[in-house]
Amino acid sequence: xxxxxxxxxxxxxxxxxxxxxxxxxxxxxxxxxxxxxxxxxxxxxxxxxxxxxxxxxxxxxxxxxxxxxxxxxxxxxxxxxxxxxxxxxxxxxxxxxxxxxxxxxxxxxxxxxxxxxxxxxxxxxxxxxxxxxxxxxxxxxxxxxxxxxxxxxxxxxxxxxxxxxxxxxxxxxxxxxxxxxxxxxxxxxxxxxxxxxxxxxxxxxxxxxxxxxxxxxxxxxxxxxxxxxxxxxxxxxxxxxxxxxxxxxxxxxxxxxxxxxxxxxxxxxxxxxxxxxxxxxxxxxxxxxxxxxxxxxx
Amino acid sequence: xxxxxxxxxxxxxxxxxxxxxxxxxxxxxxxxxxxxxxxxxxxxxxxxxxxxxxxxxxxxxxxxxxxxxxxxxxxxxxxxxxxxxxxxxxxxxxxxxxxxxxxxxxxxxxxxxxxxxxxxxxxxxxxxxxxxxxxxxxxxxxxxxxxxxxxxxxxxxxxxxxxxxxxxxxxxxxxxxxxxxxxxxxxxxxxxxxxxxxxxxxxxxxxxxxxxxxxxxxxxxxxxxxxxxxxxxxxxxxxxxxxxxxxxxxxxxxxxxxxxxxxxxxxxxxxxxxxxxxxxxxxxxxxxxxxxxxxxxx
Numbered sequence: 001x002x003x004x005x006x007x008x009x010x011x012x013x014x015x016x017x018x019x020x021x022x023x024x025x026x027x028x029x030x031x032x033x034x035x036x037x038x039x040x041x042x043x044x045x046x047x048x049x050x051x052x053x054x055x056x057x058x059x060x061x062x063x064x065x066x067x068x069x070x071x072x073x074x075x076x077x078x079x080x081x082x083x084x085x086x087x088x089x090x091x092x093x094x095x096x097x098x099x100x101x102x103x104x105x106x107x108x109x110x111x112x113x114x115x116x117x118x119x120x121x122x123x124x125x126x127x128x129x130x131x132x133x134x135x136x137x138x139x140x141x142x143x144x145x146x147x148x149x150x151x152x153x154x155x156x157x158x159x160x161x162x163x164x165x166x167x168x169x170x171x172x173x174x175x176x177x178x179x180x181x182x183x184x185x186x187x188x189x190x191x192x193x194x195x196x197x198x199x200x201x202x203x204x205x206x207x208x209x210x211x212x213x214x215x216x217x218x219x220x221x222x223x224x225x226x227x228x229x230x231x232x233x234x235x236x237x238x239x240x241x242x243x244x245x246x247x248x249x250x251x252x253x254x255x256x257x258x259x260x261x262x263x264x265x266x267x268x269x270x271x272x273x274x275x276x277x278x279x280x281x282x283x284x285x286x287x288x289x290x291x292x293x294x295x296x297x298x
Numbered sequence: 299x300x301x302x303x304x305x306x307x308x309x310x311x312x313x314x315x316x317x318x319x320x321x322x323x324x325x326x327x328x329x330x331x332x333x334x335x336x337x338x339x340x341x342x343x344x345x346x347x348x349x350x351x352x353x354x355x356x357x358x359x360x361x362x363x364x365x366x367x368x369x370x371x372x373x374x375x376x377x378x379x380x381x382x383x384x385x386x387x388x389x390x391x392x393x394x395x396x397x398x399x400x401x402x403x404x405x406x407x408x409x410x411x412x413x414x415x416x417x418x419x420x421x422x423x424x425x426x427x428x429x430x431x432x433x434x435x436x437x438x439x440x441x442x443x444x445x446x447x448x449x450x451x452x453x454x455x456x457x458x459x460x461x462x463x464x465x466x467x468x469x470x471x472x473x474x475x476x477x478x479x480x481x482x483x484x485x486x487x488x489x490x491x492x493x494x495x496x497x498x499x500x501x502x503x504x505x506x507x508x509x510x511x512x513x514x515x516x517x518x519x520x521x522x523x524x525x526x527x528x529x530x531x532x533x534x535x536x537x538x539x540x541x542x543x544x545x546x547x548x549x550x551x552x553x554x555x556x557x558x559x560x561x562x563x564x565x566x567x568x569x570x571x572x573x574x575x576x577x578x579x580x581x582x583x584x585x586x587x588x589x590x591x592x593x594x595x596x
Binding site: 129130131134141143163164166168169173176177179180181183184185186187188190191192194195196197198199201202204205208209211212213215216217218219220221222223225239251254255258259260261262263264265267292295296297 | 429432439462464466467471475479481485486489493494495496499503506507509514515517518521552556558559561563590593594
């Protein structure tokens with residue numbers, strides 16, 4: 001009877017990194033009862049102060065929650081949280097819902113969903129975009145793949161985390177869409193980096209140039225929000241460049257699978273490899289401008 | 299005494315192409331007395347019906363106006379309107395102002411300004427962005443270079459043509475900024491083209507993908523306004539691809555002058571050369587997506 005009512009009960013959150021910690025906090029602020037778990041200890045203190053319960057293992061987290069959300073780095077991390085001994089899959093009840101907000105390959109997402117479905121656990125892939133600001137302000141773009149009933153069941157919870165929640169299709173479609181997002185971002189970063197570099201080399205007031213162009217056809221979120229970092233050549237986080245490089249790896253593997261040719265994205269991935277090698281991987285993604293600046297002697 | 303008051307008298311407009319015809323119409327609608335001239339006859343009829351006077355030569359146009367605006371294709375066209383026999387320079391009075399809204403090289407702009415100044419005629423470079431929609435709706439982005447007094451004198455007139463009028467620096471700074479604009483546009487078109495192509499090849503609902511991403515970090519004017527054309531593979535004008543290629547030629551020449559390396563812009567220019575060769579030069583600039591689609595077998 002209780003299950004048939006589908007009133008969302010306690011929410012679980014596993015993975016309290018930069019993104020996850022803000023997301024978990026927004027769930028508490030939206031009035032949800034929350035349990036949390038993180039691999040390395042000490043990350044939950046602030047959330048426990050706000051009223052969250054801390055679980056000692058993912059299995060324990062799963063056992064007490066109707067919906068469990070993860071936000072970790074890559075597919076091996078998701079796999080460990082789900083299927084390692086004392087993992088979520090051991091604890092989560094039949095009929096419960098697992099939502100993965102990590103960015104991983106759609107193939108891996110479908111594999112995990114298949115394994116969970118054998119235990120009667122539903123899954124959505126729901127990767128996010130918007131970086132740490134979006135996570136903090138609950139303005140994330142959330143790209144959801146899965147069954148429509150599960151999406152409806154998750155909608156209120158996801159609504160506490162982001163401002164645009166779109167159901168893109170069956171399981172994996174969220175990850176595909178995230179790959180498209182990262183591809184567009186890669187090219188837009190390079191576009192703005194080339195424009196800023198030309199303006200600086202020409203001796204123009206680059207900030208004034210951005211002000212003149214931001215409202216026109218050259219306008220973008222990147223031009224509005226990241227050109228200043230490129231002009232200053234200083235890249236506070238944001239979203240780590242090496243995580244974007246990881247996501248481009250997923251996107252380029254998908255492109256190979258379907259035969260899509262992405263020359264600008266490939267160039268961005270190569271530049272990012274060089275920047276990570278030079279120690280810039282923990283800077284904001286906009287540090288991709290370093291490559292264009294360096295080539296141009298800036 | 300009259301000149302000292304600096305009340306703007308009759309405005310002249312030379313070059314009634316797609317952009318110029320809309321711009322001239324907006325000047326009339328804003329209440330300005332307007333005279334017009336166009337190289338090929340018959341383009342002024344609609345404007346004469348709205349109250350414009352038609353001049354038989356640029357010299358005659360110049361003789362009756364305090365401010366003359368041109369919007370033509372390239373530097374040789376500007377040079378002809380100004381300095382050919384019966385050109386504007388012969389007719390324009392000392393103390394009058396010439397505003398060039400064409401996109402030409404800053405070097406040429408400074409050369410023309412120098413020749414005009416010998417006759418006591420001031421000049422502004424004021425290239426525009428926003429395409430035919432921007433010209434029609436008077437929402438152009440106008441990038442102005444020149445002396446501050448001349449900019450102030452022109453501000454009301456330019457305000458009838460665009461919604462963002464920015465003074466970027468001395469003569470030529472408008473053209474430099476326009477080059478930056480076209481560089482950013484080139485990369486943003488390719489970024490969106492790669493994203494759309496990946497989405498289509500993956501079998502996603504590409505319009506829904508755009509809807510999910512447009513409000514986030516991947517968002518841009520191009521994604522919002524031109525991805526639909528790329529999805530449909532149909533590119534109604536807009537802004538002609540071959541004019542963008544001309545502008546990239548200017549931008550890449552400037553980049554060589556100052557030592558800026560623009561790999562994505564260079565790639566876009568190469569793709570556009572191929573598309574022009576295949577007969578796509580009169581399509582909208584967003585037809586740049588054809589290159590990515592074709593490479594990907596779409």
